[in-house]
Amino acid sequence: MKQESTAQNTPPASPPLSPAPSPAPSPTPSPPSQHPRDDGDPQALWIFGYGSLVWRPDFAYSDSRVGFVRGYSRRFWQGDTFHRGSDKMPGRVVTLLEDHEGCTWGVAYQVRGEQVSEALKYLNVREAVLGGYDTKEVTFYPQDTPDQPLKALAYVATPQNPGYLGPAPEEAIATQILACRGFSGHNLEYLLRLADFMQLCGPQAQDEHLAAIVDAVGTMLPCFCPTEQALALV
Numbered sequence: 001m002k003q004e005s006t007a008q009n010t011p012p013a014s015p016p017l018s019p020a021p022s023p024a025p026s027p028t029p030s031p032p033s034q035h036p037r038d039d040g041d042p043q044a045l046w047i048f049g050y051g052s053l054v055w056r057p058d059f060a061y062s063d064s065r066v067g068f069v070r071g072y073s074r075r076f077w078q079g080d081t082f083h084r085g086s087d088k089m090p091g092r093v094v095t096l097l098e099d100h101e102g103c104t105w106g107v108a109y110q111v112r113g114e115q116v117s118e119a120l121k122y123l124n125v126r127e128a129v130l131g132g133y134d135t136k137e138v139t140f141y142p143q144d145t146p147d148q149p150l151k152a153l154a155y156v157a158t159p160q161n162p163g164y165l166g167p168a169p170e171e172a173i174a175t176q177i178l179a180c181r182g183f184s185g186h187n188l189e190y191l192l193r194l195a196d197f198m199q200l201c202g203p204q205a206q207d208e209h210l211a212a213i214v215d216a217v218g219t220m221l222p223c224f225c226p227t228e229q230a231l232a233l234v
């Protein structure tokens, strides 16, 4: 799926949100040479998104593919006190859990030339500095060519990071999502945009954890009687 190499690219899921808040000066990310390279183009790098990167990459890329990674499941187990929550009310965002039976759908973005260092510099702030994520090499299977997998870089929040919240009943996660918002918007928007993307991927892309949280939110919303103050937060 060819994209113009501009930061205004619209990934296959839905148009990007308003630009992320301008990041604070970031520590120098690890040199790109340490990251998985595209065999076809050694200057290129694929970056796998499975959460907000699916609908708002906010970095320039040359190409994108919808597809999946095997051996991981997506879980709303990472706390977030910046993008979708606050120190007092941390939101919940996704990470990847190693799961032999797991399969997680998302979007891989190809960055080339100068895009590589720009993307890594930006993501280092958005994901690592502000989000507590670490980088990990994964094997990405494009939906259209699963027999031609790609090495890609993913940002994963491990249990060792201070923001990690870990497992909770889906109903509790839904309640937390309904109550939280941060600098990038309401946590509910994060959930529903991800659910929208999974809808677009078609029936072969299932995420029971995500679906259970969306169902729990749907059950709660009618009796979620926000106070005037709570409405002001949405």
Ligand SMILES: N[C@@H](CCC(=O)N[C@@H](CS)C(=O)NCC(=O)O)C(=O)O
Residues within 6 Å of the ligand: 048, 049, 050, 051, 052, 053, 054, 056, 079, 080, 083, 084, 093, 094, 095, 126, 127, 130, 131, 133, 154, 155, 156, 184, 190
């Ligand atoms: N690393 C995952 C999750 C990324 C994610 O959701 N990170 C949060 C940081 S806590 C973020 O960037 N949020 C921006 C937003 O919520 O719009 C991905 O590849 O999409």
